[in-house]
Amino acid sequence: MTNGSGRPAAVEVRGLVKEFGSRRALDGLDLVVPTGSVFGLLGANGAGKTTTLRILLGLARPTAGDVHVLGERPGSAAARARIGYCPDVPGFLPWMTATDVLTTAARLFHLPPATTRARTTELLELTGLAGVDARVGGYSRGMRQRLGIAQALINAPDLLVLDEPTSALDPLGRRAVLELLGGLRGRTTVLFSTHLLPDVERVCDQVAIVDHGRVALTGPLAEVRARYGVTAARFVITVDDPVRLRAALNREAWVSAVTESDAPGELVLTVTDPDTAAGRIPRLLADAGLSLRRFEPRESSLEDVFLSLVGASA
Amino acid sequence: MSRATGLSALLHLRWTELTRTWRLWALPAVMVTLGASGPVLARYMNDILHGVLGAGAAALALPDPTWVDAYAQWSKNLSQLVVFMVVVTAAGTINAEVRSGVAALLLVKPASRTAYVTTHAGMLAAHTAVSAFLGAFVSWLVTTSFFADAPTAPLFAATAAWLVFALALIGASLLASATIDTVAGAAGIGIGVYFVLALLGIAPWLASYTPAGLISLVGALGAGQHVTAAAVWWPLGTGLALAAALLVAAVLAFRRREL
Numbered sequence: 318m319t320n321g322s323g324r325p326a327a328v329e330v331r332g333l334v335k336e337f338g339s340r341r342a343l344d345g346l347d348l349v350v351p352t353g354s355v356f357g358l359l360g361a362n363g364a365g366k367t368t369t370l371r372i373l374l375g376l377a378r379p380t381a382g383d384v385h386v387l388g389e390r391p392g393s394a395a396a397r398a399r400i401g402y403c404p405d406v407p408g409f410l411p412w413m414t415a416t417d418v419l420t421t422a423a424r425l426f427h428l429p430p431a432t433t434r435a436r437t438t439e440l441l442e443l444t445g446l447a448g449v450d451a452r453v454g455g456y457s458r459g460m461r462q463r464l465g466i467a468q469a470l471i472n473a474p475d476l477l478v479l480d481e482p483t484s485a486l487d488p489l490g491r492r493a494v495l496e497l498l499g500g501l502r503g504r505t506t507v508l509f510s511t512h513l514l515p516d517v518e519r520v521c522d523q524v525a526i527v528d529h530g531r532v533a534l535t536g537p538l539a540e541v542r543a544r545y546g547v548t549a550a551r552f553v554i555t556v557d558d559p560v561r562l563r564a565a566l567n568r569e570a571w572v573s574a575v576t577e578s579d580a581p582g583e584l585v586l587t588v589t590d591p592d593t594a595a596g597r598i599p600r601l602l603a604d605a606g607l608s609l610r611r612f613e614p615r616e617s618s619l620e621d622v623f624l625s626l627v628g629a630s631a
Numbered sequence: 632m633s634r635a636t637g638l639s640a641l642l643h644l645r646w647t648e649l650t651r652t653w654r655l656w657a658l659p660a661v662m663v664t665l666g667a668s669g670p671v672l673a674r675y676m677n678d679i680l681h682g683v684l685g686a687g688a689a690a691l692a693l694p695d696p697t698w699v700d701a702y703a704q705w706s707k708n709l710s711q712l713v714v715f716m717v718v719v720t721a722a723g724t725i726n727a728e729v730r731s732g733v734a735a736l737l738l739v740k741p742a743s744r745t746a747y748v749t750t751h752a753g754m755l756a757a758h759t760a761v762s763a764f765l766g767a768f769v770s771w772l773v774t775t776s777f778f779a780d781a782p783t784a785p786l787f788a789a790t791a792a793w794l795v796f797a798l799a800l801i802g803a804s805l806l807a808s809a810t811i812d813t814v815a816g817a818a819g820i821g822i823g824v825y826f827v828l829a830l831l832g833i834a835p836w837l838a839s840y841t842p843a844g845l846i847s848l849v850g851a852l853g854a855g856q857h858v859t860a861a862a863v864w865w866p867l868g869t870g871l872a873l874a875a876a877l878l879v880a881a882v883l884a885f886r887r888r889e890l
Contacts, residue, residue: 371890374735376889376890378889402736402739404732404736408728408734409733410648412648421644424643425742426740472740
């Protein structure tokens with residue numbers, strides 16, 4: 318299997334099954350992660366994302382299926398030498414400092430001392446942990462997650478695997494990590510699991526939605542949004558009196574749903590016939606005497622795709 | 632070899648852990664305390680009894696204390712107290728790191744599971760050995776201050792025999808730690824193996840030819856009793872073989888374990 322550039326895929330999974338006793342966590346999962354992509358593995362809690370990652374890393378064994386990571390068997394020494402990994406809650410020995418964690422990781426990868434020093438300094442700066450001399454045992458969850466990301470990058474990996482990498486971060490930390498991941502595009506394949514849709518929309522160029530142990534859909538993010546977005550059209554309308562507009566819209570047959578958005582005075586309108594809506598809405602506003610501030614079609618989001626897929630099967 | 636397994640990096644990690652935490656001092660402190668207190672207790676036991684029992688102590692016809700009493704106290708302390716500390720420490724090495732996620736984070740890097748288990752075992756064994764002989768040395772020093780004729784060999788021979796016994800229990804506890812999630816459960820298995828060996832040691836044949844004879848051997852050597860070569864080497868040899876077999880089993884079990 319190769320990606321568009323002719324390079325072999327970083328991760329290839331075919332018919333992956335994982336059973337825990339009578340429970341089937343993965344049910345024939347297929348996944349191809351193109352080399353150099355930033356790939357978001359999206360799914361609700363319990364969908365099978367973490368189990369998939371654990372199998373890719375050799376931490377768990379598949380019940381059935383074929384798995385190749387960087388062309389190697391998962392968990393093989395050759396694969397592990399080229400992978401960086403950060404779990405959602407990284408575990409560290411509590412007596413260690415951040416520098417200890419990074420130098421231990423560097424030692425396992427046999428990095429020369431000069432490289433170890435340079436990368437340790439760089440990664441501690443990058444993750445905002447420079448100058449923190451405290452033992453890891455006293456770290457907050459966010460600090461642990463940042464240190465986890467730093468140690469995952471110590472070997473400049475070909476494949477970076479992250480499980481919910483922003484789940485414990487504050488908005489600033491989250492933005493910094495997402496920018497960091499986006500900056501790796503083209504140099505390192507980044508595969509990360511998340512249930513945070515905005516994270517995927519922000520940095521991923523490829524996405525797979527996992528649901529009940531299967532990949533419900535996968536592909537380039539833009540293509541997924543375009544192909545699998547909602548079938549009905551949506552408009553965003555901002556007026557001076559959204560309550561009166563909502564009442565007026567609810568009387569129209571071509572209106573499927575009217576919902577309030579987070580922005581003040583803004584409504585999201587789902588319609589069955591976009592052409593009729595585009596023609597009728599200005600007249601409806603004029604008849605009601607409402608002052609229009611914004612009226613534009615809304616692009617379908619990954620959230621729409623996700624909810625339509627996962628919501629339907631729930 | 633080391634490049635592929637991460638052996639040297641893991642050994643460095645274990646050594647750093649030992650030197651940066653309380654574990655470095657806990658076992659030696661206990662050993663030294665017991666090593667120092669045993670001869671004092673032996674030397675003044677008769678005086679203590681006289682103080683407690685008064686005139687009734689005279690009826691007991693207590694013999695004068697000797698170095699044998701001091702060494703017997705050391706042997707007893709090793710076999711009945713220290714051994715549990717060693718078991719509990721070993722029982723928490725692997726499963727605690729698995730539960731906390733430390734093991735997963737190490738083992739997704741170029742570090743083999745074999746090296747992971749054997750470095751834990753090696754550090755435990757070395758730390759126990761150094762602590763035991765340090766305690767024996769202190770015991771010998773204090774004993775000679777009370778009993779000038781105290782020989783060296785019985786004390787260190789008994790300590791060496793106990794170390795083989797401890798290695799077998801470390802192997803059992805590591806195997807339990809590699810397969811069971813809780814420290815208490817793994818420690819329970821280690822302690823269970825101790826009692827099984829102690830019970831089996833009641834049978835003369837098993838005491839002569841299996842590790843079950845190690846506890847009585849420690850006592851006999853510490854007391855300076857004459858012990859035949861066969862009575863020494865059979866329990867020691869089979870004890871070492873048991874320790875090695877349990878370590879191999881721990882490695883195999885951990886290689887199968889999902890993290």
